[in-house]
Amino acid sequence: MDKLLRELHKRGHYLTVVRSSTSWYVPEHAPHFSSVTVTVSRASNLEDPQYMASFLKSSLDIWTQERSILSFLKLQTEMINLLEEAHRCSAEMAQLAMEDERLMERFRAAKFDIMLTDPGLAGGVLLGNYLGLPIVLSVRWITNAEGHFAIAPSPLSYIPTIGSIVTDKMSFVDRVKNIFHYGIALYVDHSITRPQYQGVIDKFIDPTANVYSLIQGVDLWLMRVDFVFEFPRPTMPNVVYMGGFQCKPSKPLPADLEAFVQSSGEHGLVVMSLGSMLGSLPTKITEVIAAAFARLPQKVVWRHTGERPSTLGNNTLLVNWLPQNDLLGHPKTRAFVTHGGTNGIYEAIYHGVPMLGIPLIFDQFDNMLRLQARGVANYLQVTALEVETLTQALTDILEKTKPFGENMQRMSKLHHDTPVKPMDNAIFWIEFAMRHKGAGHLRTESYKMPWYAYHNVDVWALLTTTVVSVLLLTVMTCGVLGRVVCKRK
Numbered sequence: 001m002d003k004l005l006r007e008l009h010k011r012g013h014y015l016t017v018v019r020s021s022t023s024w025y026v027p028e029h030a031p032h033f034s035s036v037t038v039t040v041s042r043a044s045n046l047e048d049p050q051y052m053a054s055f056l057k058s059s060l061d062i063w064t065q066e067r068s069i070l071s072f073l074k075l076q077t078e079m080i081n082l083l084e085e086a087h088r089c090s091a092e093m094a095q096l097a098m099e100d101e102r103l104m105e106r107f108r109a110a111k112f113d114i115m116l117t118d119p120g121l122a123g124g125v126l127l128g129n130y131l132g133l134p135i136v137l138s139v140r141w142i143t144n145a146e147g148h149f150a151i152a153p154s155p156l157s158y159i160p161t162i163g164s165i166v167t168d169k170m171s172f173v174d175r176v177k178n179i180f181h182y183g184i185a186l187y188v189d190h191s192i193t194r195p196q197y198q199g200v201i202d203k204f205i206d207p208t209a210n211v212y213s214l215i216q217g218v219d220l221w222l223m224r225v226d227f228v229f230e231f232p233r234p235t236m237p238n239v240v241y242m243g244g245f246q247c248k249p250s251k252p253l254p255a256d257l258e259a260f261v262q263s264s265g266e267h268g269l270v271v272m273s274l275g276s277m278l279g280s281l282p283t284k285i286t287e288v289i290a291a292a293f294a295r296l297p298q299k300v301v302w303r304h305t306g307e308r309p310s311t312l313g314n315n316t317l318l319v320n321w322l323p324q325n326d327l328l329g330h331p332k333t334r335a336f337v338t339h340g341g342t343n344g345i346y347e348a349i350y351h352g353v354p355m356l357g358i359p360l361i362f363d364q365f366d367n368m369l370r371l372q373a374r375g376v377a378n379y380l381q382v383t384a385l386e387v388e389t390l391t392q393a394l395t396d397i398l399e400k401t402k403p404f405g406e407n408m409q410r411m412s413k414l415h416h417d418t419p420v421k422p423m424d425n426a427i428f429w430i431e432f433a434m435r436h437k438g439a440g441h442l443r444t445e446s447y448k449m450p451w452y453a454y455h456n457v458d459v460w461a462l463l464t465t466t467v468v469s470v471l472l473l474t475v476m477t478c479g480v481l482g483r484v485v486c487k488r489k
Contacts, residue, residue: 001118001138003246004222006032007427016110018127020093022047038097044089044121045082055082056360057282060383076184080192086121087143087196094123095200098130107131113434114219119143122197122211125218130204134438135218136430140225140342141363142215144189147223150216151444153234156182160231165365167373168231216447219438222426224342228415229349229370238442240429244415245422246343247350250329257301260317261332264299270394271327271353272337273303274360275344285385287311292390298334298398301327328353334405335397340364340379345371352412354404356397358382375407 005015009032017035019026022043028035045051055078062074097103108131115133117124119142128135139147146162148154156178158168164181166174189212197211205214219238226243253261261269270293274281281289286309293300294313304318312318324344327333328351336348340359345367348355357368357379371377378393397404420428433439452458 001116003423004116004138004426004430007423008430009033011427011431016112018097018124020044020047020089036103038093038100040089040093040096042089044086046086046121047089059361060282060285080188083188084192084196087193090121090123091126091197091200094126094130094197095204097127098200098204104131113437114430116430119147119215119218122193122215125211125214126197126200126205128218129214134433136220136222136433137215137218138222138224140223143193143211145185147221148233148235148239149185150212151221151447152236152239155234158231159233160366161185162363162366165369167369168233213447217443219433219440219443220429222429226415226422228411229346229374231370231373236442236444238439240425242422242426244346244350245426247347247422248325250326250351251323253323253326253330257323257327260299260301261327261330264332267297267299268332268334268398269327269330270296270298270300270335270337270398271322271324271333272300273322273324273344274339274358275341281306281382283307283309285382288385288387288390290316291387292394295387295391296394296398325351335394337394340367340371342367349376349408349412349415352409354397354408356380356393358385374411375403376411377404377408 005017009015015033017026017030017033019028019035019037020043021037021039024047026035028037045055059075059078062071062078112131112133115124115128115131115135116138117128117135118138119125120139122143125135125137137147141147141162142150148159149161157175158170160166160168160170161178161182163184164174164178166178170178194210194212201207201209201211201214221236221239223239223241224243224245226241229243252258272289272293283306286304286306288311289302290309290313291311293302293316294311296315298315300316301322302316302318303320303322303324305320308318325347328336328347333351333353336344336353336355338344338348338355338357340357341364345355355368355371355377357364357371357377359365359368359379360382365379368377368379372379378397380390380393396402429439446454
């Protein structure tokens with residue numbers, strides 16, 4: 001979201017960011033926005049890098065022990081506990097802000113044009129509703145599922161749900177699996193997510209509403225995907241696609257890093273990063289990765305913050321931080337080893353770099369499956385990594401006779417071939433909502449309908465009752481007439 005804020009600031013907009021006192025990734029002071037800090041009692045576990053590292057280790061330990069129903073249930077329990085605590089903290093932050101009357105008066109006096117927020121944690125949606133502001137979402141995931149499921153028709157026969165790890169071409173077993181994971185999402189929504197926010201909504205907004213209906217009622221959805229990456233699906237007029245909006249041309253590398261890249265010669269470079277939240281993996285896994293890298297003729301730049309692997313080869317450079325976009329845009333880069341986060345994969349698509357995925361948590365498995373279905377990537381289970389299989393997977397991605405590179409170049413061209421660049425499209429619609437005080441004319445009101453009316457259950461019940469009644473009446477009439485005729489005979 002900071003990319004959007006920088007662009008809005010560049011275009012002359014005044015920005016205020018509401019942040020938690022425990023936030024490490026939203027700075028209190030920045031040149032392009034002013035901030036309001038809400039003092040909270042505790043940090044969300046999603047804001048704690050150490051907790052996330054511990055959560056990842058625990059998840060890997062569970063999955064490594066045994067792939068069974070019990071392991072799956074343990075993993076789901078860990079994930080639900082993580083989400084429950086995160087939503088509790090988000091609701092608390094919104095409540096503390098709304099209870100601060102001086103802060104609310106200050107916000108009303110500022111006469112803001114819109115609220116821009118991410119509904120993965122819905123505190124911003126609550127605050128925007130309380131202030132009566134048009135709400136624009138920077139979104140892919142909402143509180144329990146992928147964003148489209150809240151507002152657009154989403155047939156489970158060909159639209160995958162999060163966690164199902166299936167494509168849009170589903171077998172019978174895939175559809176069973178997809179429906180099962182949709183059931184998990186419904187459980188999370190009704191039993192975990194809504195209760196965390198309901199007390200705040202009852203007190204400050206509307207007792208007849210819930211967090212899901214508040215999300216459904218926002219003005220605009222800026223989706224951080226496009227249909228070059230995402231599977232085709234029904235959508236709505238107030239959904240704007242801005243996949244890759246954060247991407248930009250690469251800049252020159254620092255001199256020492258450029259020298260290392262150039263030393264790769266004709267073989268080129270492999271870049272590996274697991275994102276900012278997860279800098280390192282357990283030692284057993286990093287030893288396998290380092291050994292596989294050591295077998296490659298390519299040079300490797302690896303963002304790794306843990307202990308130096310003993311199997312590390314001379315061709316691999318470990319760094320605490322790397323200019324990911326600039327490396328992916330370098331002409332010598334041949335492949336990107338990634339956990340599968342949305343930002344990183346779009347940078348790879350933008351620059352046309354094929355990928356090998358090592359997904360770890362959340363949506364990363366679903367992301368890598370989409371890329372695999374497009375023929376631009378492959379992925380491996382982190383708990384089953386071996387030197388031989390990882391080396392072969394990397395060789396397949398790097399091999400010129402394999403289709404990964406060619407497919408990625410085609411995908412990159414499709415991504416670039418648009419009438420309006422994703423960032424310009426996003427800014428236009430944000431400013432559109434400012435100019436017109438929202439975008440209510442693009443929003444369906446279907447979310448206000450009860451479920452039985454939305455699915456026409458009442459209409460079908462009436463029609464079925466009518467048909468059955470007519471049939472029964474016909475049968476009974478025929479029976480009576482039959483008895484009368486028989487008596488006369």
